[in-house]
Amino acid sequence: MSTSPWRDVSLTGWGRTARADSKAARPERQSALRAALESSNGKPVLAFGAGRSYGDAALNSGGYALLTERLDRLISFDSATGELVAEPGVTFETLMRVLLPRGWLVPVTPGTAFATLGGAVANDVHGKNQEAAGNFSDHLQWIEVLTAKGEVVRASAQENADLFAATVGGIGLTGIITALSLRLQRVPGNAAMVKLRRLPDLDAVVEGLTTPHPDTPYSVAWIDALAGGRNLGRGVLELAAPAEEPLPEQAVKARGLPVDLPGFVLSGPTVRAFNEMYWRRVPAGGTERPTHWRSFLYPLDAIHQWNRMYGKAGFHQFQCVVPQDEAPAAVRGLLETLGKAGRASFLAVLKAMGREGRGDLSFSMPGLTLAVDIPNRPGVDELLTRLERQTLDAGGRVYLAKDSHLSPDGFRAMYPRLAGFQAALKKWDPDGKFMSDMARRLKIREGGAA
Amino acid sequence: MTDVAALPPDPLAREVWVILGASSAVARAFSRGVAPDADLLLCGRDMDDLGRMAGDLRVRHDCRAEAVNFNATDYDSHCGLVERAAAFAGRGRLNLFIAFGDMPEQTEIDNDFALARRTVETNYLGAVSVLSRFAPRLEAQGGGSVVVLGSVAGDRGRLKNYVYGSAKAGLHAYVQGYRARMHRAGVHVMTVKPGFLDTAMTWSLGKLPMAMQPDAFAATIMKHLKAKRDVVYVPWPWLGIMTIIRTVPERVFKRTNI
Ligand SMILES: Cc1cc2nc3c(=O)[nH]c(=O)nc-3n(C[C@H](O)[C@H](O)[C@H](O)COP(=O)(O)OP(=O)(O)OC[C@H]3O[C@@H](n4cnc5c(N)ncnc54)[C@H](O)[C@@H]3O)c2cc1C
Numbered sequence: 001m002s003t004s005p006w007r008d009v010s011l012t013g014w015g016r017t018a019r020a021d022s023k024a025a026r027p028e029r030q031s032a033l034r035a036a037l038e039s040s041n042g043k044p045v046l047a048f049g050a051g052r053s054y055g056d057a058a059l060n061s062g063g064y065a066l067l068t069e070r071l072d073r074l075i076s077f078d079s080a081t082g083e084l085v086a087e088p089g090v091t092f093e094t095l096m097r098v099l100l101p102r103g104w105l106v107p108v109t110p111g112t113a114f115a116t117l118g119g120a121v122a123n124d125v126h127g128k129n130q131e132a133a134g135n136f137s138d139h140l141q142w143i144e145v146l147t148a149k150g151e152v153v154r155a156s157a158q159e160n161a162d163l164f165a166a167t168v169g170g171i172g173l174t175g176i177i178t179a180l181s182l183r184l185q186r187v188p189g190n191a192a193m194v195k196l197r198r199l200p201d202l203d204a205v206v207e208g209l210t211t212p213h214p215d216t217p218y219s220v221a222w223i224d225a226l227a228g229g230r231n232l233g234r235g236v237l238e239l240a241a242p243a244e245e246p247l248p249e250q251a252v253k254a255r256g257l258p259v260d261l262p263g264f265v266l267s268g269p270t271v272r273a274f275n276e277m278y279w280r281r282v283p284a285g286g287t288e289r290p291t292h293w294r295s296f297l298y299p300l301d302a303i304h305q306w307n308r309m310y311g312k313a314g315f316h317q318f319q320c321v322v323p324q325d326e327a328p329a330a331v332r333g334l335l336e337t338l339g340k341a342g343r344a345s346f347l348a349v350l351k352a353m354g355r356e357g358r359g360d361l362s363f364s365m366p367g368l369t370l371a372v373d374i375p376n377r378p379g380v381d382e383l384l385t386r387l388e389r390q391t392l393d394a395g396g397r398v399y400l401a402k403d404s405h406l407s408p409d410g411f412r413a414m415y416p417r418l419a420g421f422q423a424a425l426k427k428w429d430p431d432g433k434f435m436s437d438m439a440r441r442l443k444i445r446e447g448g449a450a
Numbered sequence: 451m452t453d454v455a456a457l458p459p460d461p462l463a464r465e466v467w468v469i470l471g472a473s474s475a476v477a478r479a480f481s482r483g484v485a486p487d488a489d490l491l492l493c494g495r496d497m498d499d500l501g502r503m504a505g506d507l508r509v510r511h512d513c514r515a516e517a518v519n520f521n522a523t524d525y526d527s528h529c530g531l532v533e534r535a536a537a538f539a540g541r542g543r544l545n546l547f548i549a550f551g552d553m554p555e556q557t558e559i560d561n562d563f564a565l566a567r568r569t570v571e572t573n574y575l576g577a578v579s580v581l582s583r584f585a586p587r588l589e590a591q592g593g594g595s596v597v598v599l600g601s602v603a604g605d606r607g608r609l610k611n612y613v614y615g616s617a618k619a620g621l622h623a624y625v626q627g628y629r630a631r632m633h634r635a636g637v638h639v640m641t642v643k644p645g646f647l648d649t650a651m652t653w654s655l656g657k658l659p660m661a662m663q664p665d666a667f668a669a670t671i672m673k674h675l676k677a678k679r680d681v682v683y684v685p686w687p688w689l690g691i692m693t694i695i696r697t698v699p700e701r702v703f704k705r706t707n708i
Pocket of ligand 1 (some may be wrong): 014046047048049050051052053054057058059068088089109110111112114115116117118119120122123124125126127128170171172173175176177178300401402436
């Protein structure tokens with residue numbers, strides 16, 4: 001049919017605080033993607049993956065959204081080397097379903113399998129094994145980008161290196177990723193051997209995360225963000241490694257959260273009780289047990305649309321990383337601020353990071369990263385501003401994939417490689433064809449490199 | 451060229467599906483649906499896309515899958531396609547999924563006979579050519595299935611797309627006769643009349659409450675194939691809708707904008 005590829009849509013970030021009305025196309029093949037880009041009539045364009053970014057990174061109000069979900073082909077897989085070539089709309093869920101049974105695991109994955117590979121590149125995502133495995137982009141051989149000129153350009157660390165560095169972590173602003181080549185990792189089976197330890201306070205948790213653990217490349221701590229005083233920062237440490245023995249396959253049955261929960265469900269006492277229970281669930285002496293990769297890597301995916309738990313008003317997620325030396329004190333300060341604000345939050349997540357990312361705007365740096373959900377209630381602005389300030393003072397940065405609140409100045413101070421990013425944009429997208437609400441809010445394209 | 455008809459299909463060999471018009475969302479979903487138990491020949495014009503699709507099927511399902519250039523109105527080439535398919539299938543049994551089509555806007559067709567001709571040729575003649583060329587091979591193998599995507603638009607001529615509708619109506623009648631012929635050889639022929647599906651064709655119409663996802667559509671077709679149905683409406687409420695639309699008297703219907 002010769003009709004327009006566009007339709008009016010209203011999109012939101014995963015936290016449901018940021019919204020955007022846009023025109024969206026949902027191309028089913030590359031030729032349709034190029035045609036859609038051409039028919040965007042000079043309006044700003046942005047790729048939209050699975051919408052698992054919490055804030056406004058994937059939103060483009062008044063512009064054009066290119067939904068990549070139907071560009072979902074696994075183009076080739078080399079079972080000798082583990083090299084996969086795929087389209088951007090392929091999800092981690094597909095890789096788990098298709099390739100894990102053959103002994104191949106994606107080496108770096110975010111905490112939800114519903115994210116797309118294109119989205120993973122654009123946020124240069126990290127997993128529970130950041131120290132050992134780095135970021136998503138560390139496992140890319142090359143990417144292909146449909147640029148503002150309408151050309152598909154291949155980029156890697158060697159070829160068009162500036163485009164590669166700008167696209168990896170570049171939150172969609174260099175163009176549309178149309179294909180990528182990723183090296184998967186061999187694993188003996190479908191499970192991880194997970195060690196759980198219950199730790200009484202922040203010092204113990206930090207020590208647990210930062211003590212070298214070469215045999216367990218995965219590590220994460222769940223923190224009771226409501227515990228204060230002596231218990232501040234108490235948590236459950238998870239250390240994991242591929243398990244030698246496979247587990248029997250289990251049927252994946254996801255439950256949905258069909259409605260928004262009313263506010264009182266998430267009141268202080270309920271969440272406090274939940275966190276307490278979560279902590280006590282682990283025996284004092286710790287436990288060790290094999291767990292399906294799926295359950296270990298994607299604990300929240302078992303409940304579809306769990307973001308509705310926070311009610312209609314939605315929630316923010318605040319995630320920052322603070323550099324190694326400042327980390328313990330900085331995390332303590334952040335937890336104290338959160339505690340004082342009395343925001344009921346489910347578990348906060350603390351992870352250690354081992355290296356910088358390869359992208360100009362990659363989030364990672366050696367240190368500790370803290371992530372916490374914050375319900376969207378009156379006063380949330382001041383709280384987020386204070387958390388931003390503290391992060392900045394510690395020399396850290398806020399994760400764009402989760403953000404909807406950072407200030408332009410804060411952003412500039414946190415992302416020192418912005419100039420390189422802007423230079424690449426000037427070269428590959430001189431007229432600013434690719435745009436997002438986040439880029440407008442943070443003034444990412446303004447100032448800097450001439 | 452070996453006389454393929456001389457070789458009876460090997461019941462142990464994998465089924466082979468020849469997908470014509472393989473780049474559509476529906477064909478993609480159907481291909482993925484049958485690929486666990488079949489090899490696939492993907493036929494269409496967008497070779498870059500078909501190459502990606504063939505790769506996808508190989509990776510996901512470890513089947514054989516190849517892309518073949520196919521143009522519905524290049525009738526002479528269809529004999530070669532049959533040979534290519536036979537060679538690909540070896541002693542596997544051939545099955546056909548006919549999904550190609552062309553639906554320009556009626557208002558554009560009204561002013562352009564060339565467009566009207568293209569619409570009729572692609573949707574009707576193209577299918578007749580392919581089906582008739584494959585017929586001897588299907589008869590010789592004495593089994594297999596043919597799925598033809600018709601359209602609810604072929605059930606009644608409408609102001610908004612009567613050229614397309616007439617081509618599909620012709621196709622429906624052709625397939626009825628073809629079904630009778632193939633029945634005598636043990637080949638199952640099924641006409642599928644899709645209602646609204648959530649594909650590129652309907653995307654710009656906005657959110658349609660009844661639009662079915664392509665993979666659900668494919669799963670339904672596979673279920674109907676097992677039951678060896680002749681004509682199916684998918685999603686099924688369209689049987690009711692079209693029954694009503696067909697029974698409205700012409701003197702009323704001609705005034706409507708349906
Ligand atoms: C439960 C949950 C757990 C999470 N855990 C982690 C975690 O552990 N680590 C982590 O790093 N992140 C984590 N995240 C964040 C998530 O991984 C990232 O936001 C990811 O980028 C989302 O991918 P998406 O496909 O949904 O992309 P979207 O959110 O739709 O888009 C993200 C960005 O990618 C761009 N983009 C998408 N596709 C393309 C393309 N084809 N070409 C160019 N640009 C494109 C968009 O424009 C946008 O800027 C988590 C999110 C959730 C909801």
